[in-house]
Amino acid sequence: MGVSIFIQQVLNGLTLGAVYTLIALAFSLVMGILGILNLAISEIFMIGAFVGFSLITAGVPVWIALIGAMIAAALVSIVIARIGYEPLRNANHITPMLSTLGFSMILQNLATNTWGSDPMQLTLEGWLETRFSFGLVSLSVVQIVVFVVTVGLCVLTALLIQRTDIGRALRAVAENREISRILGVRPRRMILVAFALSGLLAGAAGVLVGLHYSVITPYIGVEIGLKAIAVMIVGGATNIWGALLAGPLIGILEVLTVAYGGAAMRDFVVYGFMIVILLVRPQGLLGGSSKTSGGRV
Template sequence: MGVSIFIQQVLNGLTLGAVYTLIALAFSLVMGILGILNLAISEIFMIGAFIGFSLIMSGVPVWLALPGAMAVAAVISMVIARIGYEPLRNASHITPMLSTLGFSMILQNFATNTWGSDPMQLTLEGWLDTRFHFGLVSLSVVQIVVFVVTLGLCVLTALLIQRTDIGRGLRAVAENRDVSRILGVRPRRMILVAFALSGLLAGAAGVLVGLHYSVITPYIGVDIGLKAIAVMIVGGATNIWGALLAGPIIGILEVLTVAYGGAAMRDFIVYGMMIAILLVRPQGLLGGSSKTSGGRV
């Protein structure tokens, strides 16, 4: 029975880690290309969750609600790029970061005034409420959806970055914005693309975490967003595959800590691991030299 409980907790940790991975990847894209920490991503994730919930509760199928929430999150992210980043792109890196922090407060206020501060609950029905039992271990359809969507989005993002003209443009801007302009790349367009991609990933994560927990509040972005930043740091601040590795590690570690050590130890263990990685390997588990283009995006 003890082994079954352990396996169940690992599965729960993998589900949580998948959500962390998507948000960490959203942070990594903007960090790797523009060198700034977009703090609004945490609240874009939260807005994505509310849009997804609202669509599903209105009778929209999940397979349509997911891209719908992703699209809204991408538009919000592009607005932030236009208003909160581009006018400040020549300022010190701390200035646009503080601008995104302001946008995160605006988004949180907007959500509170639109949907209220009380938790919004969703009752899963039909195929979403199905669970598969393997002895004492169970796996829900929602968990399978979270795994499949996360892996699919990570692979698609990696292929986009490494195999397409858009990806080459993003990598060129990440390497040297002025030189990329000479080579025919339009940096302003690539900046919008980077913000849009990060919004798509954050919006997807919002819907998935909402489905997993069946309850959301306007404040879910704060805690989960900070954990995603920890995942980004542990995996390698600008490495896509680093986020895919570190997300499950952090998720499993957090869930096992709660199960066997108590909830009070959860944040201590997670952020303690982040600090340890910073001390021992500052570039993260899969991060390379900051001078290597492959380690940036």
């Protein structure tokens, strides 16, 4: 009995952690490459959830809704890059972060006015409803979808960053904007690519959260998005695989805290863990030397 409940909790934690991983990856794409914290990502994620929700409710197949939400989120992200980041890129790193804070206020207000601030309920039909039971432990199809999409997107992102010309150009801009320009990379375009990629990931995370919880509110951005920042820090902002490790870690930690310590303790534990990591190992679990992470911020 005790063991199966524990396994069930770990599975639920992994599902939550998968969502954290995607949002943390969205944060770290912009943070690692441009050295700015795009606070609007948490609200882009929320917008993605609502777009996906609306499409599914309108009868669109889940896969298409997922892609639609990702594209919508990427477009929002590109707008933020053009208005909120590009003109401010020569200012100190705090200024572009504040402008993304402005955008997150706009996006949240937009969502409360468009979809209302009451929770939105989704009823899943057909194959998505299925649950597999192994004794007392059960795994839903939705959870499997969350795992598959998360791992798939992480692998795609890693391949894109490490194996393609776009990835090389992104990393060149991250290393030195001016020299990469001299060598023929277009930094402005690469910045848009980084923002668009991060929007795609955040939008996907939004749809997955909607499927998993089947209830969303305009405030999930602050609730879940802020915790993804903690995941990014714990994993290491400059390493893609850091988010894939820290996401499930924090997801499991959080779910176990809820199960054994009380629901109100969860944020306490997660942010406490983040601060301990910041003090002991500021570059994160999988970050490089502290020198490289210190130089960029």
